Amino acid sequence: MKLKPVYGLLLAGALMSTPALAADYVIDTQGAHASINFRIDHLGVSYVVGRFNEFEGRFHYDADNLDATSVEVTVNVASIDSNHAERDRHLRSSDYLDVSRFAQANFVSTAYTDLGEGKGTLDGELTLYGQTQPISIAVEKVGEGEDPWGGYRAGFTGTTELNLPDFGMKFNLGPAAEKVYLDLVVEGIRQ
Template identity: 75%
Template sequence: MKLKSAFAGLALATAFAATPVMAADYVIDTEGAHASINFKIDHLGVSYVVGRFNEFTGTFSYDEKNPAASKVEVTIKMASIDSNHAERDRHVRSNDFLDVRRYAEARFVSTAYEDLGDGKANLKGNLTLMGQTRPIVIPVQKVGEGQDPWGGYRAGFTGTTALNLPDFGANFNLGPAAETVYLDLVVEGIRK
């Protein structure tokens, strides 16, 4: 009888040890303005136009003990583009450029999280922009995680990447240097 109990206890302990650790789910904190999607693009080969997207939503899952299980989904409202120049923003929203009436949203859905150690990783996924879906890689860096002063738990990451606009069907010609847009991402999530 004792032997059966010992085997049952061992089997139960083994089952718990073999159960994969579940990643924690987070909502990206856009309400508290603790996340941003910023961009810069070449202007005439002499400087950059910089700006941001003011409206986006997203979620991510992350577990430090099992980073490969991480997942990210983000949706950007393209009409929220803001380069701090109203007339330019109206033009960029038009069908000359982003055509936000036709392509109201851009969407990123991750497919893999390659942990490089020391808080660094390559976040791989599919970006849909202007009706075209292409795989991209975003090098990311974990900033930190922990309790916040309001009883919640937060985790934060940064990331940078470059997109070749013609890959997404952009046919406007601003010169070869302006075919690449550089994205700078700051993401802070609140655990659900």
């Protein structure tokens, strides 16, 4: 799968102040140290929760020049996993995500705003369901440092919410189900 934008949202967190050197990082999806999790209202009484199991991304992080931060993420939309096989098949169908037409979601950052103390806002463009819309992700730096294998890692979390009708998704699940909440965890390996 070609690397494009979506999971970069979390990577934006890398923009926070730290002692790291300016560097490029690859999101560690192979070691399962990154995740894109979601929740959406179910009938106004609870939430359906899940994740996307396949994505890739990279980010540039320079603690001394946070304006230079950039993030790109690509998500395989068919990798949706709500822990219920029948529901996942339905979500992949043309009734919902229509993965045969819209196989990937992409995120590309456009700006970062430092809020201090390792927190910030990552702005960017998300392409989902064939529509591109601006989004903002609240990011927080978790930490950074050397790993046991001689590498260097940096980690961030992020949260955002998507209004599905903005992306042309008009599922009739009730008004509360128009918003999807994303929780992102990103661990990058310095290149």
